[in-house]
Amino acid sequence: MTTKTDYEAVIGLETHVQLKTRSKMFCRCDRDYFDAEPNTHVCAVCLGMPGMLPVINEQAVAFTILTGLALGCEIPQHSKFDRKNYPYPDLLKGYQISQFDQPLCVGGGLDIEVDGEASFVRLERIHLEEDTARLLHRDDGGGGGSGGSGGGQGYSLLDVNRGGVPLMEAVTQPDMHSSAQAVAYLRKLRLILRYLGVSDADMEKGSFRCDANISLRPRGQEELGAKVEVKNMNSFRAIQRALETEIVRQSEILDARDTVAQETRGYIDATGETVSQRSKEEAHDYRYFPEPDLPPLLTEPAVVEELRTQLPELPDAKRARFQEQYRLSTEESRVLTESRRRADTFEETAGHSQPERARAVAHWLIGDVTALLHQVSADAELDQTKLTPAHIAELVDLMEGGTITAASGKEVLAAAFESGEMPAAIVEAQGLGRVDDEGELGGIAAAVIEANPKAVTDYRGGKESAIKFLVGQVMRETRGRSDPNSAADALHAHLDAS
Amino acid sequence: MAGPIELNRTAHEHAAALRAGRYTARALMEATLALVRQQEASLNAYITVAGDEALAQADAADKRLREGEAGPLTGIPIAIKDLLSTRGTLTTAGSRMLGNFVPITDCTVVTKLRAAGAVFSGKANLDEFAMGSSTEHSAYGATHNPWDPERVPGGSSGGSAATVAAGGVPIAVGTDTGGSIRQPAAFTGVLGLKPTYGRVSRFGVVAFASSLEQVGPFARDAEDVANLLGAIAGVDASDSTTAPVPVPDYTADFGEGFDGLHVGVPVEFAGDGVEPGVRDAVERAIAVLEANGATIDRDVSLPSASAALPVYYLIAPSEASANLARYDGVKYGFSVHDAPTMWDEMEQTRGRGFGDEVKRRIMLGTYALSAGYYDAYYLKAQKVRTLIRREFEQAFAGHDLLLTPTTPSVAFKIGEKMDDPYAMYLNDLFTIPANIAGVPALSVPCGLSDGLPVGLHLIGRAFEEGTLLRAAHAYEQHTDWHTMRPPAVV
Ligand SMILES: [Zn+2]
Numbered sequence A: 001m002t003t004k005t006d007y008e009a010v011i012g013l014e015t016h017v018q019l020k021t022r023s024k025m026f027c028r029c030d031r032d033y034f035d036a037e038p039n040t041h042v043c044a045v046c047l048g049m050p051g052m053l054p055v056i057n058e059q060a061v062a063f064t065i066l067t068g069l070a071l072g073c074e075i076p077q078h079s080k081f082d083r084k085n086y087p088y089p090d091l092l093k094g095y096q097i098s099q100f101d102q103p104l105c106v107g108g109g110l111d112i113e114v115d116g117e118a119s120f121v122r123l124e125r126i127h128l129e130e131d132t133a134r135l136l137h138r139d140d141g142g143g144g145g146s147g148g149s150g151g152g153q154g155y156s157l158l159d160v161n162r163g164g165v166p167l168m169e170a171v172t173q174p175d176m177h178s179s180a181q182a183v184a185y186l187r188k189l190r191l192i193l194r195y196l197g198v199s200d201a202d203m204e205k206g207s208f209r210c211d212a213n214i215s216l217r218p219r220g221q222e223e224l225g226a227k228v229e230v231k232n233m234n235s236f237r238a239i240q241r242a243l244e245t246e247i248v249r250q251s252e253i254l255d256a257r258d259t260v261a262q263e264t265r266g267y268i269d270a271t272g273e274t275v276s277q278r279s280k281e282e283a284h285d286y287r288y289f290p291e292p293d294l295p296p297l298l299t300e301p302a303v304v305e306e307l308r309t310q311l312p313e314l315p316d317a318k319r320a321r322f323q324e325q326y327r328l329s330t331e332e333s334r335v336l337t338e339s340r341r342r343a344d345t346f347e348e349t350a351g352h353s354q355p356e357r358a359r360a361v362a363h364w365l366i367g368d369v370t371a372l373l374h375q376v377s378a379d380a381e382l383d384q385t386k387l388t389p390a391h392i393a394e395l396v397d398l399m400e401g402g403t404i405t406a407a408s409g410k411e412v413l414a415a416a417f418e419s420g421e422m423p424a425a426i427v428e429a430q431g432l433g434r435v436d437d438e439g440e441l442g443g444i445a446a447a448v449i450e451a452n453p454k455a456v457t458d459y460r461g462g463k464e465s466a467i468k469f470l471v472g473q474v475m476r477e478t479r480g481r482s483d484p485n486s487a488a489d490a491l492h493a494h495l496d497a498s
Numbered sequence B: 001m002a003g004p005i006e007l008n009r010t011a012h013e014h015a016a017a018l019r020a021g022r023y024t025a026r027a028l029m030e031a032t033l034a035l036v037r038q039q040e041a042s043l044n045a046y047i048t049v050a051g052d053e054a055l056a057q058a059d060a061a062d063k064r065l066r067e068g069e070a071g072p073l074t075g076i077p078i079a080i081k082d083l084l085s086t087r088g089t090l091t092t093a094g095s096r097m098l099g100n101f102v103p104i105t106d107c108t109v110v111t112k113l114r115a116a117g118a119v120f121s122g123k124a125n126l127d128e129f130a131m132g133s134s135t136e137h138s139a140y141g142a143t144h145n146p147w148d149p150e151r152v153p154g155g156s157s158g159g160s161a162a163t164v165a166a167g168g169v170p171i172a173v174g175t176d177t178g179g180s181i182r183q184p185a186a187f188t189g190v191l192g193l194k195p196t197y198g199r200v201s202r203f204g205v206v207a208f209a210s211s212l213e214q215v216g217p218f219a220r221d222a223e224d225v226a227n228l229l230g231a232i233a234g235v236d237a238s239d240s241t242t243a244p245v246p247v248p249d250y251t252a253d254f255g256e257g258f259d260g261l262h263v264g265v266p267v268e269f270a271g272d273g274v275e276p277g278v279r280d281a282v283e284r285a286i287a288v289l290e291a292n293g294a295t296i297d298r299d300v301s302l303p304s305a306s307a308a309l310p311v312y313y314l315i316a317p318s319e320a321s322a323n324l325a326r327y328d329g330v331k332y333g334f335s336v337h338d339a340p341t342m343w344d345e346m347e348q349t350r351g352r353g354f355g356d357e358v359k360r361r362i363m364l365g366t367y368a369l370s371a372g373y374y375d376a377y378y379l380k381a382q383k384v385r386t387l388i389r390r391e392f393e394q395a396f397a398g399h400d401l402l403l404t405p406t407t408p409s410v411a412f413k414i415g416e417k418m419d420d421p422y423a424m425y426l427n428d429l430f431t432i433p434a435n436i437a438g439v440p441a442l443s444v445p446c447g448l449s450d451g452l453p454v455g456l457h458l459i460g461r462a463f464e465e466g467t468l469l470r471a472a473h474a475y476e477q478h479t480d481w482h483t484m485r486p487p488a489v490v
Helices: A058-070 A179-196 A236-255 A301-309 A315-326 A330-336 A340-352 A355-376 A389-400 A406-419 A423-430 A438-451 A453-460 A466-477 A484-497 B011-019 B025-043 B052-066 B108-116 B158-165 B182-188 B222-232 B276-291 B303-323 B342-353 B356-369 B375-398 B421-428 B432-437 B465-478
Strands: A007-018 A082-085 A095-098 A109-114 A117-130 A134-138 A155-159 A166-172 A208-218 A228-233 A263-268 A273-279 B046-049 B077-081 B119-124 B171-176 B191-194 B214-219 B262-266 B295-300 B401-405 B441-449 B452-460
Touching: A007 A179, A007 A236, A058 A117, A058 A166, A058 A179, A058 A301, A082 B303, A095 A117, A109 A179, A117 A179, A179 A208, A179 A236, A179 A315, A208 A236, A228 A236, A228 A273, A236 A263, A236 A273, A315 A330, A315 A340, A315 A355, A330 A340, A330 A355, A340 A355, A340 A389, A355 A389, A355 A406, A389 A406, A389 A423, A406 A423, A438 A466, A438 A484, A453 A466, A453 A484, A466 A484, B011 B025, B011 B052, B011 B222, B025 B046, B025 B052, B025 B077, B025 B119, B025 B158, B046 B158, B052 B119, B077 B108, B077 B158, B108 B222, B119 B158, B158 B171, B158 B182, B158 B214, B171 B191, B171 B222, B182 B191, B182 B441, B182 B452, B191 B222, B191 B465, B214 B222, B222 B465, B262 B276, B262 B375, B276 B295, B276 B401, B276 B441, B276 B452, B276 B465, B303 B356, B303 B375, B303 B421, B303 B432, B356 B375, B375 B401, B375 B432, B401 B465, B441 B465, B452 B465
Parallel strands: A228 A263, B077 B119, B077 B171, B262 B295, B262 B401
Antiparallel strands: A007 A166, A007 A208, A082 A095, A109 A117, A117 A166, A134 A155, A208 A228, A263 A273, B046 B119, B171 B214, B191 B214, B191 B441, B401 B452, B441 B452
């Protein structure tokens, strides 16, 4: 794109995270409705029946505070819930219980890195609320044509399974300046939430949802431009594209000396465009007021300190420790800390092996083991297979100790993945022990020399690369049970002697 | 079990008769339902009169009586204000909006009453969503005062009050948001108690103004009020606004009389606007208290109490505007189905489903909470509320009870105040402050003015309902106003 002026994008994100509690936010319904039949996880409370009252889910409060602590937020002693009023059929009480001016967590933020450039995204707040029900719009003409939201002859179905699920909203300051930074922030936030175990944070399942506020200003200008809220982005790719599209759209408006309208726009995945949904004038007046059905929340400092002790080691700290303790590369530590389970698998495996072999453990986990896991699913972990950390450690020890070659290692791993048998037993049963008997290897080398006169001539003619071919032949004869260096030594012994 | 059952009795008299086997709960209920149905022609105290399910309840009570497991309410007929959810029984809130609404769960108070073995005579009439002071704002017609069918029984719990006053049932439950138990109790000559906020669970009570309302008893003497309160009070895990305060025996202090009671009569309530007949009756009651050991102090002041009415008419409608947002015709209740769009359907559902008074208060509340007005109205009202609370606390530092008339006047004529909402609101002038402060208050019959009942209003410290009931019981030992019955019904 080419724009006349050099603009700086200013981006803030609002992320809604469904918490992985046992029950819903204000009733006892099972929170986990994934794959459930519509309207099976409901009760009089979350259906908004007359006279029903909310009861605060303590686990959701604890999860939110835990998240706040992980992100360096302040946890005020006094917090409260408020009613956010707006009429829509997906809101069964006609208001949402949310938090207005006294959220559970204030401030904080997280470090991100894009192309080697580090920055800090400040959080404004994290608050707790309840999710809305799901409206499924149908246009097949059935359903008596009632309930259509204007326009077509469609109708809508209401599924209240999601209604009342605990929803945590993290709001950033406008601290990001590119779509890449926005995505980096979201990936980092998702990683931390998963480490904490407070959410699946799965965009596809809707447990991690993001809206963006974006404005443009000429680089160097202090004052912010008109803010556009972009909604309906359902993947990291969608967020990236939507923000890039929006930056271009706003640049073009500004270049044309026009003004950007302050509005809400929806992202259309099929076209990659954003379209206007609601102007500033049409914005809701939510008429917040304190929820009279719930007492104010009092968070004692002792409770906060107790939760602080429950904080696990977070990704950044773990990554740094892996580099330091196991001498891993930045990239190796990053890959191994992409999930808490993977990191735990690594540490357990390394623990079964010798300290100096940790790097080899990392190498095998990241390479061949990951390739096998991908056969299970894109995000499979070791505990979904027949392999255990003990398998991997034994395999690495067999290779590092010289019992088998790396080539045999791959074969043993594949066999263990299939059967669950221990690597040593597989080596024993299949005779995969490394050929290191000089006599046996010498005999094979002699046979290979005998069988490949042209290569031998080439080698003797000064063509050093011919030796590689001969090494390959020795490897083939031993089915990988010899290592290339020993094979070369044996060949040289024969060739250079005669 | 010979002869007809004398229905004109208190619950504890019935309970003694049931335990003695003089008649069965079934016989009592059959007689009660027969009388209630007969009275309905002139009173319209009920939206739903119970059917055979009440007899099944009575049979279960008889079984408990036979097994010796009966409590004070076992087998006792009781009317339930139709704002309280009853599982499987129509619960209308007096509104067309909920004209077909059958709850899937009982409210906690009803659960407790069932557990106590009480037998439900039916769902009593009320002002729509408890918004009103005359029971004229019911979508199911006005209830008439047993003392004079041309007059209102008060409201919003007018049906509960009328059926107790008429002798249909000995006890009833209502709700009180700004006087909705005490004012009808005064107008019909029975006792009515608004408990401390947080004393009784609101779970399952169709919500009007969440931070103000409480469920409470109607009865014909202090002992019945005490027993009924004891049965419905207590902390409830389903209502986070209930307080974990133990429920005492509310009759424990009965017999201690007025001795040592310090009673304050706030100057603000003794002044203008009180009908002479009401003032005379209340003064005579004060004299009874004073003559029998109570110390009367007329030097008490609650200067902010005059602001209670405007505070109430900002906070209650604000909460109501949100509480009533759920009635959109999508899920249950009245629904307009033939409008062109979803928004039209919701608008027409609410336009036709709600009565005028409800719409008036929704608009008032929506306005008070709107951007730009919130600070000036809702927030300011909350600040004044805090002020009023403090004044009550100060007044209670030196007094056990505060005493006022329950209402400035006796029951007015049906239709008299329907076109003047403000005049209607003034009915609750003396009762509203207790809701604002969250303290308990009781209306006790204390005389007649022009042949119509007058209520004596006693206000107590938070969670000290026992003191109110002790005073009421003592008053009953010196007067017999609580035994007076409407002439036509005796
Ligand atoms: Zn539920």
